[in-house]
Amino acid sequence: MFTCIPFALVVLFIQFSYSTKFDCYPDEKYVYLFECPHVYNSGMSRTLMREYDMDTWLPFQRICCPPPGNRLPSPEICVRRSRTYRIVGGLDAKPNEYPWLAMLLYLNKLTLEITPSCTGSLINNRYVLTSAHCVDGFLSHLSLKRVRLGEHNITSDPGYNRVCRDQNNHCALPNLEIGFERIIVHGEYKGISEWKTEYDIALVRLKMPVRYRTGILPICIPKHGLFAESQFEIAGWGKTNEFSQFSKVLKHGLIRKRKIGRCASRFPHLRLSNSLQICAGGDSAVDTCDGDSGSPLMVTMPNGSVYLAGITSFGGENCGQIGSPAVYTRTSAFLPWINEALNI
Incomplete structure (x- = not known):
């Protein structure tokens, strides 16, 4: 018995399946879109399709599926660099030097402008860790709207070039600006204006899981706080x-x-x-x-x-x-x- 496959479906599959398993990072799996529910259920958007190298939204298209974001990454994923690194205070950082930094963008209710006002750290492909007072309404005239990853110079942003996903190619992808779907503030946080300040910590869950690249990588969280370094x-x-x-x-x-x-x-x-x-x-x-x-x-x-x-x-x-x-x-x-x- 022969099974007929509609010609149009075959054409679409060939035309729009740009990703290959060789494009995937070590923590990603090469699967059909519908087999990656945390991406598929995020819903179609231009940002998501660009991140996952899709020109159309097809359940049977193969993508590089990242982890769902419900755990911290292994230390191997986190950034390492030479111990000979030195910093001169107050100088400009180099592009991609701090790939976990997340710029928090707010709507200014007085001017109706979108403006940065806080920063956070990407700790896995779905969550940004920041201060509770940045997201709990302490900044009364500001309302968090989006998170920007891969930023360096806010006055310029390179155009999209797919080959820049390969970390061996020394070029930059544009920054990634996405919304959020949930804010989790520590239950013991009482507000920075009160005398109890110890629990100033919060998580921002992004609308979709992000893919790691040269300019977007997580930072490790230590298991203990005893650092020999001063x-x-x-x-x-x-x-x-x-x-x-x-x-x-x-x-x-x-x-x-x-x-x-x-x-x-x-x-x-x-x-x-x-x-x-x-x-x-x-x-x-x-x-x-x-x-x-x-x-x-x-x-x-x-x-x-x-x-x-x-x-x-x-x-x-x-x-x-x-x-x-x-x-x-x-x-x-x-x-x-x-x-x-x-x-x-």
Whole structure:
């Protein structure tokens, strides 16, 4: 008995199946679209079709299917780099130097403009980790609308070229701007304006799983918070001082770890916790500032892996003032909460 296959279906399948299994990353599977429900159920959109190299929406088209995003990636997926790396505070970062950084875009209810105001860190292909006060309404005139990944210079964006997906090709893909479908704020968070500040942490679930590439990769979360290293990296698009505008180009710098008592004396009206928070900075003009809330406090381990040690929570009114350190949420303390939230 012979089975007839409509000629039009064959033509469409051949014409629009651009992906091959060789295009897939190690954490992806080469399957039919309908066999990848977390992508298929995201619904057809121009952004999704570009990310998965589709020119039309066909259930029987093969795609590179990433994990569903309900767990943290293995350390092998996270970024590694040479220990000889050095930073000069306050300088422009290189393109793709911090591929986990996520720019949070808000609707300004007063001007009706879309503007960046916070930062986050991509921790897997579906979730961005940031500060709770960035997404809980603390910024009353701003409403979170989208998340932008793969950004470096907000004044320019390269055109799309499919060959740039190959990490061996030294070219950049355009940034990826997508919506979100859920915000998960830690249940113990009471607001940054109150005396209890220890639980300033939240997750943003993206509308679709993203594919990793040179400019979009996750950062590892440490299982413990005991770092032999005394220096941390910071990066973001925030103000370069309290009087300036937001930076157009991603900036980075190096700050030193401080004892929690240093921050406690600086903010005597707030209760701080050494097990839940990190105190850092205050010994140079390098600092996080307005617009850097939610940005990562990073540490590079001896094997070259970069870890998300903390999340920018709050600091003094004068950015970069000598003797004025900032407070960061200690991510390792919230690893059980993060793992649980990924499965909600």
